Structure formats: C-alpha cells, structure tokens
Amino acid sequence: MLARKGYFTMGGMLSLVKFSIGLSVLVGASYCIRSYGRSHNQKYRIFLNSLEKLKGQSNIETRKEIKNYDFEFSWWPIDYEFNEDTVKANRYKQIAKHSWSKLVQSPCSIISYVVLHTFGIRLIYPGSIRALSFMMGSALNQGRSKLIETDNGERFKLKTSDGNYLDTMFIDKRLNSSIGKTLVICTEGNAGFYEYGIMVTPLEAGYSVLGWNHPGFAGSTGMPYPDQEQNGIDTVMQFAINKLGFLPDNIILFGWSIGGYATTWAAMNYPEVKAVILDATFDDLLPLAIPRMPAVLEPIVKLTIRQYANLDVARQLVHYPGPILLVRRANDEIICLEPNDLSTNRGNNLLVKLLRQRFPNLMVCMDAENALLRYLGASGRQQSTYTIVNILIKPNFESNIFEILFV
Known part of the structure; x- marks a missing residue:
C-alpha cells in the first residue's frame, strides 16, 4: 500500500520521517506533561516516597504502607x-x-x-x-x-x-x-x-x-x-x-x-x-x-x-x-x-x-458404569422415570469419600 501511494520515493520517505518526528514529539511531550503533573501531585509524591523507602528497608510497616496503593505489579515488592x-x-x-x-x-x-x-x-x-x-x-x-x-x-x-x-x-x-x-x-x-x-x-x-x-x-x-x-x-x-x-x-x-x-x-x-x-x-x-x-x-x-x-x-x-x-x-x-x-x-x-x-469392584458389578453414564446423560425429568438401577453419588466430607446409594 505504501509503495502504491509513492511513499518509497525520496519525497514519500521525507513525509514518513516528518510524520515519525511529529509523533515522537507528541509522545515525548505527553510523558513530560504527565511527569510534571505527578511531581506536583501530593498524593503521588507520598506514594513515590513510600516506594523509594521500600527499596532501602523492607520492613513490615513500609510494606503495609505501600500496599495501600494500586500500581504496576512489576514494581510490587516480592512477598x-x-x-x-x-x-x-x-x-x-x-x-x-x-x-x-x-x-x-x-x-x-x-x-x-x-x-x-x-x-x-x-x-x-x-x-x-x-x-x-x-x-x-x-x-x-x-x-x-x-x-x-x-x-x-x-x-x-x-x-x-x-x-x-x-x-x-x-x-x-x-x-x-x-x-x-x-x-x-x-x-x-x-x-x-x-x-x-x-x-x-x-x-x-x-x-x-x-x-x-x-x-x-x-x-x-x-x-x-x-x-x-x-x-x-x-x-x-x-x-x-x-x-x-x-x-x-x-x-x-x-x-x-x-x-x-x-x-x-x-x-x-x-x-x-x-x-x-x-x-x-x-x-x-x-x-x-x-x-x-x-x-x-x-x-x-x-x-x-x-x-x-x-x-x-x-x-x-x-x-x-x-x-x-x-x-x-x-x-x-x-x-x-x-x-x-x-x-x-x-x-x-x-x-x-x-x-x-476408587471402587473397581462396584464399577464392574451389574454393569454399573454403563448404568451411571445413562443416568448422567438423562435430564432431571428423565432421571426420575428410570426403572433400572440408578447410582447416586453423594459426597460426605465428614465420614467417607463417597456415599454410594442405589436408588
């Protein structure tokens, strides 16, 4: 596209250089304005002092102080x-x-x-x-x-x-x-x-x-x-x-x-x-x-x-x-x-x-594995109408790993 628009000629290259310089000046000026604003912001200066203090001494009080702020995680102290x-x-x-x-x-x-x-x-x-x-x-x-x-x-x-x-x-x-x-x-x-x-x-x-x-x-x-x-x-x-x-x-x-x-x-x-x-x-x-x-x-x-x-x-x-x-x-x-x-x-x-x-014998007997898969593949309404043996697995955190119930 640049070639078709003639930007690879001497005049076109000069236009690209001018555009790049203008964009660089704009970005640089933005950074300068932001730096000036932060240097005159009382809250930011307190934060910056806390961050600098943390580099010199990594005590608990300083860590608590800096954690009151949300900032770039790359600058966060390793805990x-x-x-x-x-x-x-x-x-x-x-x-x-x-x-x-x-x-x-x-x-x-x-x-x-x-x-x-x-x-x-x-x-x-x-x-x-x-x-x-x-x-x-x-x-x-x-x-x-x-x-x-x-x-x-x-x-x-x-x-x-x-x-x-x-x-x-x-x-x-x-x-x-x-x-x-x-x-x-x-x-x-x-x-x-x-x-x-x-x-x-x-x-x-x-x-x-x-x-x-x-x-x-x-x-x-x-x-x-x-x-x-x-x-x-x-x-x-x-x-x-x-x-x-x-x-x-x-x-x-x-x-x-x-x-x-x-x-x-x-x-x-x-x-x-x-x-x-x-x-x-x-x-x-x-x-x-x-x-x-x-x-x-x-x-x-x-x-x-x-x-x-x-x-x-x-x-x-x-x-x-x-x-x-x-x-x-x-x-x-x-x-x-x-x-x-x-x-x-x-x-x-x-x-x-x-x-x-966990229960190899249970899963072999009475073709329990296929019965379980059929049960799990059915909707709640279908499950309630099952006439074959269904398996209900209920976790019990206090006693055993699982309660296995045949319904």
Whole structure:
C-alpha cells in the first residue's frame, strides 16, 4: 500500500520521517506533561516516597504502607519466594521439558511445538492474551479494589521456582468464625481472574480465601504452560502453608473449568488437604480440543496436546485419596462435546474414571458404569422415570469419600 501511494520515493520517505518526528514529539511531550503533573501531585509524591523507602528497608510497616496503593505489579515488592528446602521429597515429578533431540524427531513435532508456543497456548488459555487483560484493566482494578476495601483483602507477589511472579489476593477470616480457619485456594478458568472469579463463593460462605492468577494472566508473568502451571500452584501452596500459617488439612482446593488441572496437580502432591472441589471441570483436554478444530488438523492437535499440553485432569485426580465434590452444570456449553447434550459432558467421564479407580469392584458389578453414564446423560425429568438401577453419588466430607446409594 505504501509503495502504491509513492511513499518509497525520496519525497514519500521525507513525509514518513516528518510524520515519525511529529509523533515522537507528541509522545515525548505527553510523558513530560504527565511527569510534571505527578511531581506536583501530593498524593503521588507520598506514594513515590513510600516506594523509594521500600527499596532501602523492607520492613513490615513500609510494606503495609505501600500496599495501600494500586500500581504496576512489576514494581510490587516480592512477598514470598519458593524454597525447594520446604518441599517434601516424595512428590510427583514435573512434566519434563522436551529436549531439542526429541523436538527434531519429526517435522510434526516441530510444527506442534511452534503451534503451541505461538497461538496454541492462547487458544487454550485466552486469559493470557495481553489485549484481553488490557481491555479488562479497568474492571480488574475495580474488582481488586472491592476485595481490598470491602473484604479487607491483601495483595501478595509470589516468586515461583522458574522465576515467574504470581499476582495473588488473600482474605483472612480466621478471626471472624471457626469456619474461617479453613482456607479455600481458588484456581480460575481459562479466561478467569481472581478479581472477578470464583473467590466470591467461599468468601460469602465465611471461609478464608486465597486467589491467584495463572502465569501470563493480568499481573502474573510467564505463560500457562503445564510446567509453569505446576510451579505456580506449588508456590501458592507453599505460601499458604509456610507464610500464611494454614495446615494442609485445613486447606480446600477449589478449581473451575481448566483450573481443575492445577487444582488436581496440587491435590496429587498434597494429598493431606481437606477436600477438593471441581466446578465444570473435564477429564482430559484432548477430546474437547479435537471437535473445535478443523478435521484436517486432528493429527497436529493430538500431537500438540499430548506432547506439550497434556492436561489430563483425571490422571492426577485419582492419586488424591480425600473427599471430592464434583459440580456439573446442566447447561454447560464448554465441556460438552455436543451443545445441550448432557451425555457428552466430560464431567461424566471424570466421575467414571474416579470411581473406576476408587471402587473397581462396584464399577464392574451389574454393569454399573454403563448404568451411571445413562443416568448422567438423562435430564432431571428423565432421571426420575428410570426403572433400572440408578447410582447416586453423594459426597460426605465428614465420614467417607463417597456415599454410594442405589436408588
């Protein structure tokens, strides 16, 4: 277009240079005006003095003073840094990063790697798209302000083992009631932020709540690749235990949608936690990814997911021995393979895989697995008319893992 309009001639280039110089002067003048305004703003000068004071002395009083302000998270002081010495040795290993030798085994592996590390991970986690965070900036600021001003929340910056910084929010209810002595750690969905997410549910119920943003979401750095997700939730757990002072058996893990991956990884590595709640969570990412992509790309999709983004929630969940509550939404359009078809909801598969591991004899007898799937695939009105043996799974946090009732 520039060539057709003659901008690649000597006269055209001169016009582009003039335009660039004019734009640079305008931007520079804007920065100068902003700097002048801030230097004469009493509130901003107090904030700047507090920030400078924090660099020289990192005491508790100075930290409390600076946390009265909301500013660029990159300048936020680090409140907790992951310490490998505090971690138990008997843990499930992180997903190993693929070496270049494995990467070049086939052209498809290279294509899959490029796909995931360019647009693929952003399709899986839209919240990591910077444009989305920018557009939601005002709403996120308002949500964060409400959590701090209304709910007495405190913002923390955590440093993970791989050098990422996580934006977190903690609301302490331990002095309010006995239920506040239990901490609920909330992990949001693929486009969710703690500023406007599932924190409100346990908060209104009276629990202490710790929310965090995935790597690459809002103020958090990095990108939500599986290993960074694991390092992120690991740091959050260590922060809750070592810094906030909650014992693992007083922690409930609450994950929504794709947040179930990090939640179940934490449950697998911290099996002593009090309970796990999974809301609208799937069993495996691959069956959901294939129908949403062109059929011709299915081999690339399979290879990309399995090699670099294998979010196998069920495989992790079966390692957790404690109480679990699964929430399935009847009108969920995201984790259903077919819209409005309950039988294709991947939450059904998550439940079946869990019961298959915990109660293998039960799932074999009387063809219970098929009966359960038929029951789950029926609507509420259809379920009430069933004449075959139905299975009702009811969580019981106080006694057993599940109450299995035949109706």
